[in-house]
């Protein structure tokens with residue numbers, strides 16, 4: 001392992017709390033409305049009594065979603081590699097900050113700690129995080145909701161490209177069916193909601209967790 005400051009074991013959210021993992025931008029060069037979006041998502045998570053799981057960064061949308069969640073009273077759980085802590089990128093206000101030895105371990109912990117995954121606008125780091133949980137979901141390796149909130153078409157080119165894979169025979173309809181794309185915060189949180197998880201779990205009899213079934 002080589003990580004540190006674990007206050008709860010990997011694979012658990014705070015008891016009884018539904019946890020949403022939010023993937024989003026870490027760049028400070030983006031337009032302010034993206035920060036407002038992230039803050040609103042954090043507030044929405046808090047309003048539902050859920051926990052936020054994030055990459056534990058304090059910058060940009062990552063900081064805004066965590067600040068929004070805390071402003072609404074939500075518990076925030078950050079998972080961040082040690083190299084980023086050393087560069088002082090960590091969200092030190094997080095209720096739990098789990099420091100990992102590597103990016104891979106960070107992603108695994110974020111996945112294990114969450115009951116649903118919500119992607120907001122972001123760059124290549126967000127892209128990679130999305131593809132990992134999306135492709136695992138499309139392979140039925142987990143049944144957790146994979147949701148994208150894209151109010152302004154930030155991800156349109158990527159989604160069009162993936163949809164085009166079906167027409168060219170590189171993919172079946174599964175990937176596009178597995179990702180729920182919405183344009184407003186309420187719809188995004190509805191798509192993450194626990195009763196949706198329960199419904200999907202009943203529908204296909206699968207178990208929770210990103211990993212081999």
Ligand code: AMP
Pocket residue numbers: 024025026027055057062103107122123124125126127128129
């Ligand atoms: P970005 O979308 O590039 O602004 O990055 C958003 C988040 O993804 C940040 O927390 C980055 O640390 C993280 N990230 C960047 N590259 C990777 C990677 N290769 N694997 C996992 N996370 C990454």
